[in-house]
Amino acid sequence: MTNSLPLFSTTVIGSMPRPQYVKDLLRAGSRTGEHDALWQRRTDDAVRFVIGMQERAGIDIISDGEWRRESYVDVIGEIMTGFRWVQRDQFPYHQVVVERMQPRRPGVVAEEARFLRENTDRHVKVCLPSPYLVGQRMWEPAYSQGVYTTRDEFCEALVPVLRAELLAIRDVGVDVIQLDEPHLCVLVDPKVRATFADPEAEMRKAVDWINQIISGVRGVTLAVHLCRRNWGRRGWGAAGGYEAILSHIQ
Amino acid sequence: MLELSIPAAGDMAILRELPEHMRIGLGCVDVRFPEIDTPEQIVERVQKALAHVAPERITLNPDCGFAPGKDHDIPLEEAYAKLKNEALAAQRLRELYGSRPSAS
Numbered sequence: 001m002t003n004s005l006p007l008f009s010t011t012v013i014g015s016m017p018r019p020q021y022v023k024d025l026l027r028a029g030s031r032t033g034e035h036d037a038l039w040q041r042r043t044d045d046a047v048r049f050v051i052g053m054q055e056r057a058g059i060d061i062i063s064d065g066e067w068r069r070e071s072y073v074d075v076i077g078e079i080m081t082g083f084r085w086v087q088r089d090q091f092p093y094h095q096v097v098v099e100r101m102q103p104r105r106p107g108v109v110a111e112e113a114r115f116l117r118e119n120t121d122r123h124v125k126v127c128l129p130s131p132y133l134v135g136q137r138m139w140e141p142a143y144s145q146g147v148y149t150t151r152d153e154f155c156e157a158l159v160p161v162l163r164a165e166l167l168a169i170r171d172v173g174v175d176v177i178q179l180d181e182p183h184l185c186v187l188v189d190p191k192v193r194a195t196f197a198d199p200e201a202e203m204r205k206a207v208d209w210i211n212q213i214i215s216g217v218r219g220v221t222l223a224v225h226l227c228r229r230n231w232g233r234r235g236w237g238a239a240g241g242y243e244a245i246l247s248h249i250q
Numbered sequence: 251m252l253e254l255s256i257p258a259a260g261d262m263a264i265l266r267e268l269p270e271h272m273r274i275g276l277g278c279v280d281v282r283f284p285e286i287d288t289p290e291q292i293v294e295r296v297q298k299a300l301a302h303v304a305p306e307r308i309t310l311n312p313d314c315g316f317a318p319g320k321d322h323d324i325p326l327e328e329a330y331a332k333l334k335n336e337a338l339a340a341q342r343l344r345e346l347y348g349s350r351p352s353a354s
Contacts, residue, residue: 013313070320
């Protein structure tokens, strides 16, 4: 593995802004499946660029900028089939589960991780979405109820998928795996809590599913990312301190 | 990894309540707005946290990803400038608090 970290080590959360060139590569890649050798080389070269950028900035634990992903949530649609773009008002920028998930490219995130590992001497981190988060964004009653009767059932089906991917990423030899769970954090907001019949139960579910994914996993540092939605210039989507989460942390 | 640079995140005193074995990814760099946090501003945020937790437990990071979705329109240059200042802040903090390597 890599050298030990200094005091006050620095890292990123994961995603870096994508130049139009990278957005165009993503559009060509995931929607049309045109992963030919030239596309692959260009994408790899782009990731080398963002790796170099973080190194040059002086960051100790770096990511691949998530430049192979359209979104930090929809990456599940790279691992498994069953997702589709639909017209809807809430979360129009996420796909929706419309069929029972089947393996599409299990280990695809581990391959992202391998490239990162092989192209830097720094400590590296890789992110995965948490089941509760994916359930909130990608299960829509009108489209999903036929295949996963409840949102919870969909989340439970995600647990073994995400755990398998996490173990594969671990085996590549990354230093940190981060589970993204903004919804655990937005649940601190009284306005958000009011929209759930039992907000504490929601938090418990989010935490339990994460714990199921990471249970017994050794040989990698695990992290959970919490924030109040990132709407760029428009600010954030929820407000409140971390007190409500505390009772759920072990 | 906790965002803490925005006012909506609440008081840092809460960090004291986290279990001792947990490291804290301290969200000390804004990712949403065009103003570039200076190293001094970042150092100040971390120092607020140091009132509640030991230096060995802290890793510096931005509040969130710069572009969780590909269409997030934050300029790449802005992200790069913020990351450079984050690294400079960390250097400054090591000078202030001693640069012994953290237990890993």
